[in-house]
Amino acid sequence: MLVYNIGQLLVLPDLHEQAFLRVENGRIAAIGPMSQAPAIQDHDIDASGQVVMPGFVDCHTHLAHAGRMDGTFTDRCNAVESISEADLRNAIESRLAFMESLGTTTVEIKTGYATSQAAVQKCLAAIPSRPGVITTEMSPLAETTNPSWLLHNNPRFLDALCDLEGLSVDQLRPPLTAMKTPVKLHVCVSAHSNGVQLALDVNAVSVEHLLHANQRDIELLSRSNTIAVLLPAMAFLSKAGRFAPARALLDSGVTVALATDANPGDSPTYSMPFVMQLAMREMKMTAFETICAATVNAAKAIQEDHRVGSLTVGKDADFLILASKDYRELPPVERVFKSGQECPRTYAADASAPASFF
Numbered sequence: 001m002l003v004y005n006i007g008q009l010l011v012l013p014d015l016h017e018q019a020f021l022r023v024e025n026g027r028i029a030a031i032g033p034m035s036q037a038p039a040i041q042d043h044d045i046d047a048s049g050q051v052v053m054p055g056f057v058d059c060h061t062h063l064a065h066a067g068r069m070d071g072t073f074t075d076r077c078n079a080v081e082s083i084s085e086a087d088l089r090n091a092i093e094s095r096l097a098f099m100e101s102l103g104t105t106t107v108e109i110k111t112g113y114a115t116s117q118a119a120v121q122k123c124l125a126a127i128p129s130r131p132g133v134i135t136t137e138m139s140p141l142a143e144t145t146n147p148s149w150l151l152h153n154n155p156r157f158l159d160a161l162c163d164l165e166g167l168s169v170d171q172l173r174p175p176l177t178a179m180k181t182p183v184k185l186h187v188c189v190s191a192h193s194n195g196v197q198l199a200l201d202v203n204a205v206s207v208e209h210l211l212h213a214n215q216r217d218i219e220l221l222s223r224s225n226t227i228a229v230l231l232p233a234m235a236f237l238s239k240a241g242r243f244a245p246a247r248a249l250l251d252s253g254v255t256v257a258l259a260t261d262a263n264p265g266d267s268p269t270y271s272m273p274f275v276m277q278l279a280m281r282e283m284k285m286t287a288f289e290t291i292c293a294a295t296v297n298a299a300k301a302i303q304e305d306h307r308v309g310s311l312t313v314g315k316d317a318d319f320l321i322l323a324s325k326d327y328r329e330l331p332p333v334e335r336v337f338k339s340g341q342e343c344p345r346t347y348a349a350d351a352s353a354p355a356s357f358f
């Protein structure tokens with residue numbers, strides 16, 4: 001399949017104008033200027049001078065939940081305890097389909113709403129195992145200091161909430177230090193802590209939230225390869241009263257990624273375009289920084305950048321055609337392709353549909 005007449009092709013971090021993209025067996029086979037494009041066939045796609053960019057990578061979600069924006073965190077944990085594995089899997093699939101229709105082609109899913117090992121195991125079993133879905137085991141708060149958390153479930157990543165409502169740096173340091181699985185950490189969510197220092201000490205892949213990160217945290221991150229994952233929808237929807245210091249992080253050379261933090265508690269949204277709009281408006285990120293944060297940098301935050309997040313030969317043909325000729329207008333997304341196949345844009349609501357989210 002050939003996509004031709006691309007006005008701006010964001011291969012990331014580079015941009016080509018008047019370009020083509022050729023797909024074979026679900027992967028990108030060639031990229032080049034229109035002057036060197038192969039002969040056009042009937043089934044090929046005319047991009048009509050519009051923008052083509054990588055599909056969004058949502059690198060921080062809590063999709064393994066049982067719905068309901070009302071109630072407390074405990075209510076949501078109880079809902080995960082009582083739902084069947086099959087119903088939870090159907091709900092997750094429904095959410096993934098909705099997100100795909102918005103342009104998100106790779107999703108990281110954490111097991112967040114669980115207070116027992118049994119519930120964590122159920123969540124892990126319900127998360128689909130396929131390319132484009134990355135599993136992170138989030139520690140059940142009550143059991144984190146128990147070494148059994150260092151686990152037999154074999155997730156891609158382990159994560160924990162290092163915050164006032166979660167676990168302290170001192171509680172987390174021994175188990176995290178002993179861990180072989182790559183670590184991600186929720187840090188500086190509702191107050192400042194030394195979570196960034198801990199994350200760097202255990203060579204964490206990413207630190208997430210950072211609402212209360214200070215200048216020293218920013219300096220530490222700027223000297224590391226750890227990705228800063230920022231979640232402005234959570235800050236906005238939960239009325240946190242502040243956003244993460246994106247501008248200072250970027251100006252210090254920190255690699256910044258964006259994600260929805262999709263969950264029914266403090267970030268009820270599945271929309272990367274919404275997150276990107278907030279990043280530009282509230283965190284003063286440029287359009288290009290925002291696009292990189294939602295794609296190539298987000299792929300780095302889940303160690304999938306060899307496969308997705310940018311458009312180079314050999315990578316998965318996960319891409320979007322925007323209804324725009326200038327990327328600085330950001331989405332709307334017009335067409336979504338995953339592994340070279342066009343995804344349906346219409347979303348059929350059903351009983352598990354995320355109707356209350358946007």
Ligand SMILES: [Zn+2]
Nearest residue numbers: 060062186261
């Ligand atoms: Zn989270």
